[in-house]
Amino acid sequence: MKSLDRILAEIDSSEEDMIETMMGMIRIPAVAPENGGSGEGRKADYLMSRLSGFDDVKRIEVPDHFDPSVMRPNILARKTGKKKGTAWIVAHMDVVPAGDPDRWDSPPFEPVLKDGCIYGRGTEDNGQAVISSLFAALPYLGEELEGMSIGLAYVADEETTSLMGIGYLIDRGYFSSDDVIIVPDWGSPGGSRIWLSEKSLLWIEFDIIGRSVHGSTPHKGINAFRVSAGFLSDLIGTLESRFSERNELFSPPFSTFEPTKSSSTVDNVNTIPGFHSFCMDVRLLPTYDIDDVMDVCREAAEKHEAMTGARITVSEMQRNVSGPVSSLDSPGFRALSDAVEYVTGSKPVPSGTGGATCANFFRLAGFDAYVWQCGGGTLHGPNEHVVISNLMTDCKVFAALFYSLCLEGKE
Numbered sequence: 001m002k003s004l005d006r007i008l009a010e011i012d013s014s015e016e017d018m019i020e021t022m023m024g025m026i027r028i029p030a031v032a033p034e035n036g037g038s039g040e041g042r043k044a045d046y047l048m049s050r051l052s053g054f055d056d057v058k059r060i061e062v063p064d065h066f067d068p069s070v071m072r073p074n075i076l077a078r079k080t081g082k083k084k085g086t087a088w089i090v091a092h093m094d095v096v097p098a099g100d101p102d103r104w105d106s107p108p109f110e111p112v113l114k115d116g117c118i119y120g121r122g123t124e125d126n127g128q129a130v131i132s133s134l135f136a137a138l139p140y141l142g143e144e145l146e147g148m149s150i151g152l153a154y155v156a157d158e159e160t161t162s163l164m165g166i167g168y169l170i171d172r173g174y175f176s177s178d179d180v181i182i183v184p185d186w187g188s189p190g191g192s193r194i195w196l197s198e199k200s201l202l203w204i205e206f207d208i209i210g211r212s213v214h215g216s217t218p219h220k221g222i223n224a225f226r227v228s229a230g231f232l233s234d235l236i237g238t239l240e241s242r243f244s245e246r247n248e249l250f251s252p253p254f255s256t257f258e259p260t261k262s263s264s265t266v267d268n269v270n271t272i273p274g275f276h277s278f279c280m281d282v283r284l285l286p287t288y289d290i291d292d293v294m295d296v297c298r299e300a301a302e303k304h305e306a307m308t309g310a311r312i313t314v315s316e317m318q319r320n321v322s323g324p325v326s327s328l329d330s331p332g333f334r335a336l337s338d339a340v341e342y343v344t345g346s347k348p349v350p351s352g353t354g355g356a357t358c359a360n361f362f363r364l365a366g367f368d369a370y371v372w373q374c375g376g377g378t379l380h381g382p383n384e385h386v387v388i389s390n391l392m393t394d395c396k397v398f399a400a401l402f403y404s405l406c407l408e409g410k411e
Contacts, residue, residue: 004399004400008343008396008399011395012392018135019113021050022127023111025047025130026109026121026123028043029121030093033066033067034160035097039070039072040094040156041073044075044154053141054078055078055079056076056077056078057078060169062157065161065163072156074156074168075154076169077154081145083409084148085149086150087149087151087402089129089137089183091133091152092156092157094156096380098121104383117388119383121384124385125185128386128394147406148179148180148405150402155169155358158358165358166361170361180331182369182371184371184372184373185359186355187375194333194340195351195371196325196326196370198320198322198356202284204317205314206315207315208225208231208310210223210272210273210276210309211274221274224265224275225273227310230308231300231301232259235257235297236257239257243285247287250351251351252354255284256283258280259280262278283354297314336401344393
């Protein structure tokens with residue numbers, strides 16, 4: 001049996017290969033069809049070619065809900081151990097669109113290695129997890145595992161609904177109550193936090209319908225943009241007042257109500273816009289009910305309709321209700337906490353997050369699931385990048401976790 005120190009040394013010696021593999025993967029866009037992409041197919045091909053040596057590799061294809069001609073692939077790779085259960089690292093292959101290319105210092109899908117970082121769309125979210133978990137598992141493929149199996153789950157559709165990804169896999173029984181579930185999809189500096197819970201997520205769209213007229217006669221129309229601005233200001237104040245509870249487990253420790261996507265209004269300055277639309281991203285503490293938020297939004301819309309004469313529609317786009325808090329007294333949490341402390345020298349703090357990850361789908365299904373990785377902060381933005389030292393630390397932590405649960409088989 002290899003020692004853990006030897007395995008960590010092997011990981012150190014694989015840094016150049018990790019960088020090369022990461023850069024090769026980032027060159028393959030994996031954007032959902034509803035966002036103008038073709039899905040994860042080519043990226044799945046790339047990763048499948050690097051999974052030789054595992055005892056079992058499954059590729060589960062799911063037709064895309066937006067474009068059924070596109071298949072959304074999920075990959076499950078396992079190295080079999082002698083005991084029940086699998087220690088899974090769950091990462092997603094899809095990425096968000098690159099956004100305005102002019103805001104990037106280099107093309108988003110042409111990765112650049114610079115100043116100890118790799119730049120490109122999908123490097124941090126979630127390439128860091130894909131590459132670190134892969135290279136954490138490789139040293140064990142020639143070993144006999146006395147404990148649990150080692151599992152890598154590379155899933156589709158995390159950036160949109162997860163219904164063709166982790167939700168599909170959980171519903172069809174690919175995971176069991178004996179498994180340990182680690183989801184490296186939300187980081188903290190130095191890996192100082194293990195995330196046990198998530199806020200509920202709600203996306204809402206508001207359409208304001210007024211009446212367009214010439215800019216010199218605004219009294220003859222209803223300025224949808226102006227109505228929208230007043231409605232939004234009032235709505236945020238009302239929501240923050242009604243849902244003001246704090247919970248210090250979470251960062252930030254309060255519910256958030258943020259306007260995000262907005263429509264354009266008119267193409268010329270001297271026209272009063274008759275339509276405006278905006279969306280809101282809500283991250284709600286688990287003690288609150290999403291339906292209550294929707295009720296407040298509809299009440300505010302009715303109030304502003306009566307005040308302005310505009311028509312305001314409120315549409316729910318997506319909701320993810322927070323699952324139960326994962327246990328602090330489980331083999332998975334203890335093994336992850338011990339691995340983080342062994343590699344980083346610091347014991348991680350149990351925490352909650354507003355970020356939505358695959359872990360919540362496991363919690364809703366009755367599994368404990370733990371979110372951990374180093375770093376964080378550039379995902380979904382221009383010049384997204386992964387810090388190579390964080391990539392290496394993550395890889396060593398996952399290797400230490402596999403050593404304890406899988407190679408040695410500690411309880």
